[in-house]
Amino acid sequence: MLKNKKNNKVMKLAAITILFIIVQGCGENVDKSEKKDNAITALSLDDKVESHIHDNSTHTHTSKRILKPEDTQQLWIFPESKDKLGSGGLLQIYMDPESHPDASSGFSKYELGIGGALPEHKHNKTEEIAYFLSGTGIVISYENDERKETIVKEGYVWYTAPGEWHSFQNTGNEPLKLVFATVPNAKHGLLDFFKNVGVEPGTEPSNTLSAEEFAKLASDNDLILKPVKID
Template sequence: MLKNKKNIKVMKLAVITTLFIIVQGCGENVNKSDKKDDSLTAHSLNEKEESHIHDNSTHSHTSKRIVKPEDAQQLWIFPESKDKLGSGGLLQIYMDPESHPDASSGFSKYELGVGGALPEHKHNKTEEIAYFISGTGIVINYENNDRKETIVKEGYVWYTAPGEWHSFQNTGNEPLKLVFATVPNAKHGLLDFFKKVGVEPGMEPSNTLSAEEFAKLASDNDLILKPAKID
């Protein structure tokens, strides 16, 4: 009888030990699984992180984040001759669809010579934001079809919405300097027009376009010239 009780106790102990080993093994497997999952998750995150870094690196080579003055494209707009800018304009293009295709805005600097003016025009798709750096001039726009002239100088900001007739003139005795943004930064826009009619400093200006051809070139690049009034 005592022997049987002893055998039963031994069997119970063996069963408990076996169950403990099984449970412990299951726990280790769960921990291993968790660690494996954690490892996979970390690996996945690292891959995404590396991919993100790679994308940014690739994107940074698409267009320059810092553009130096010497990197800007310089053009003479309507110069008097290949050696003299005169009342024409010096355009420096820092950002355009070609150099910064992913940018939402183009960005340039313009210096209008003494006595210079741009013809009245509008843009059907483009809005402009200009900041005057130095010089004195007048901005021309329309309110309720009434022509309005506003004096502008250093520190003034000028906004032009799509569809608004506008222009500006240099009324001072020094170049009228401004920087301006064009939105959107689209091909066949204002900057493309200037690139097609402008020349590099020192190059002979081209005067081969007729008035009709010039107006079409302007219109094709979202610069619509205001029709002249015939009295």
């Protein structure tokens, strides 16, 4: 009888020992699995970081990050003569597709002379964001096909979406100055149009284009002139 009790106790102890070993083994496997998963996750994150770093390193970074006034391309737009800007505009191009091909937008400064104005036009692909630095003028826009004139001055921001007819005029007694961004920074856009019609300061303006040729040049560079109504 005592022998049977002893045998039962030994068997119970053996069973508990085996169960403990099995549970411990499972815990180690789970631990190893978690460590493996963590290692895979870490590797995956490392790959992403390395990939991101690699992507950044493939950019040329040849474009200037800090631009001074002397870095700009300066043009006279519709000057009165080679010696006088008059009611024309002084354009300073800081960023365009040539200087900053990886940039999302172009960036320029424009000074419109006293009494100056741009013809009403629209851009099918380009949006513009302008900030007025000084001077006084009016912005021409359309709401429900109704022409609207809004007075603008220092501190005003002007946004124009693609497809919207617009223009602006200098109504003050000093140049109307603004900086503006063009999005996207694409070739054959507004800045390319200005490059084609503008001249370097002190250069004789060119008047060789006919009205039809001028309109085509504008259209080819996403600047569509508003048809003039004849009463």
